[in-house]
Amino acid sequence: MVHTTMEGSLFEPTLYLVKGMCILDNDGNRILAKYYDKDVLPTAKEQKAFEKNLFNKTHRANAEIIMLEGLTCVYKSNVDLFFYVMGSSHENELILQSVLNALYESVSILLRRNVERRVLLDNLDAVMLAFDEICDGGVILDSDPTSIVGRAALRTEDVPLGEQTVAQVLQSAKEQLKWSLLK
Template sequence: MVHTTMEGSLFEPTLYIVKGMCILDNEGNRILAKYYDKNILTTTKEQKSFEKNLFNKTHRANAVIIMLDGLTCVYKSNVDLFFYVMGSSHENELILQSVLNALYESVSILLRRNVEKRVIMENLDSVMLAFDEICDGGVILDSDPTSIVGRAALRTEDVPLGEQTVAQVLQSAKEQLKWSLLK
């Protein structure tokens, strides 16, 4: 897929589709955010200013997409939270929307359909893992909420060796042996 502009110049296809993802509360304050492009929104101050502006433009709107500061932003709100996925101005909105849906559905499954600020704050580690399972450095890794949640749940079960019971250590060893034999 090659994108063109009005001037006719070509944008080379790239795997780096997502510029950032964030979750804001109902006052526009950051709950969690990750930015992947080192050329835009490089400081925390710039990011928070962008987020505040984004929130102000979207918190009363009925749309699901907005162009802001050269970025295509798709968003979804629920109870007291706003979920955002940002891409470049020439990015396919449907791809960004699928990432947004994956993020929202993954969080929803992780939190047992109780998607609200208090519950997210209590389970921030799991939500952060879901972010990492969806996108790495701007490259979309997965958009299937079930597999994202499965991998995020596996990673939250990585208890330090000193805190594991003997049964847990033996089970972990069995799993590792099984996977090494299957390779």
């Protein structure tokens, strides 16, 4: 199926819904960020400039959505952290909002409801895994915080095989098989 825009040019259908996700501190500095579209903000310098601009436009606002530099950005703040999910200008805001909620709730569960910069930095590995469990290459994989945290926790716990229960071994094998089939 081929879609056309109002101008008549063609574009391919895509599953790439998310252009990027990031977490900034209360000074607008990057704590964690992933960008999935190489045509949008391809260099680290452009990404940091965009993040600074995004933070400056949103850190005092009460809204939850902003259009910036051709991207739809949804965001949420808590204590000293700002969570952002970016999509294209024609992306469905509700889908982006569900990704943002999955990100925030997953981080909240991982950090035991203590969502602040210091605790996040102490658990950055688990939060990075949660990013990967939510979105892969811009494609949304999951938006259920409980299952995201469950898979992220499985990957961070690296318990020796001899110390795992049969259920843990089977669950780990099931997850590995699922991911090998998805690649």
